[in-house]
Structures are given as C-alpha cells and as structure tokens.
Amino acid sequence: MKTCYADIVPYITKDASEIRELMHPGTHCVRKQSLAEAKVGPGKSTEHHVHMKTEELYHVTSGAGEMRLGDETFPISPKDTVLIPPGTPHSVRNTGNEPLVMLCCCAPAYAHEDTTLV
Template sequence: MRTEYANIEPFITKDGSIIRELMHPDGGGSEKQSVAEAIVPMGSSTLAHRHPVAEEIYHITTGSGRMTLDSDVFEVNAGDTVLINSGVSHKIENTGSEDLKILCCCSPAYSHKDTELLE
C-alpha cells in the first residue's frame, strides 16, 4: 500500500496540532499502527494530553521545541526522537523560528477516542 502526501488532507487533532495521516487503518491500509506528520506552527504548542492505550514515537524532522513528558521538560531539535509511553502526559511547544514538524508513529493507531485532554 502507498499513500501520496499531496493527496492527504490535513486536519486539527484534539491536542491542536495540524496532522496529515500518512498511513492509518482508516484509509491507508495499515492494520495496527499509524504514522502521521504533525505541524506545530511558530509560537504555539499542543495541549497537554495523554493516550491511555497508544504508545507514540515522535521524530523531529524540522525545527526546535520544548517537550514535556509528565514532569520532565527538555529541548528537542531536528533529528531527535522521543518515546512517549502510553498513559504519559505530554505536550510540545514550538520555540523555534520555523514550523516544528514531527513524524508521529502510534501503536495501536491514533484515535481521538484514545486522547484525553489535560488542560
């Protein structure tokens, strides 16, 4: 199965990021996981949230930001990869001078129903 970036419509997730689902069971052909591009514009951040079921991996492809995992706060830059275990509160803030772009991998696949907003 193959998807084409130009044909994928972006949408806003519950946490406030702009998402393109590059591969997802609801249309991309995968069965158990999803991969998406998330964009956090300059000067903005996602809302703190957690996923009770899904584990996520964020790979920063462009930009820089500040990642919060529960009470741990640290800087992230292009090339960094962050594991977000299920149940862990997290958010990311764009602290750079360009859009923060993140490759987000979720297992099981991302679902609005598995997203609990915390703010």
C-alpha cells in the same frame, strides 16, 4: 500500499496540532499502527494530553521545540526521537521561528477517543 503526501488533507487534532495521516487503518491497508506528520506553528503549543492505550514515537524532522513528558521538560530538535509510553501526559511547544515538524508513529493507531486533555 503507497500514499502520496500531496493527496493527504491535513486536519487539526484534539490536542491542537495539524496532522497529516500518512498511513492509518481508517484509510489505508495498515492494521496495527499509524504514521502521521504533525506541525506546530511558531510560538504555538499542543494541548497537554494523554493516551491511555497508545504508545507514540515522535521524530523531529525540522524546527525547534520543547517537549513536556510526564514531569520532565527538555529541548527537541531535528533528528531527535522521543518515546511516549501509554498513560504519560505530554505536549510540545514550538520555540523557533519556523514550523516544528515531527513524524508521529502510534501503536495502536491514533484515535481521538484515546486522547484526553489534562
């Protein structure tokens, strides 16, 4: 199974990030996880939220930002990877002048129903 980036239409998630689902069970053959590219514009933030079932990995590919994870806040930059355990409130803020771009791996796959704004 292969996807083509140009063929995937981005959408806005419940947390206000722009997502492009690179692989997702709802569309592709993958069964137990999803992989998406997330973009947060300069000066923008995602809504603080939590997933009770999903474990996430965020891998920063470009831009600069700040990650709020539980009670901790720290800078993120290209090549950083962050683990977000289920039940941990989190959000990101773009602190740079270009889009903050991250790859987001979710297991089980991302679902709007598992996103609760806090």
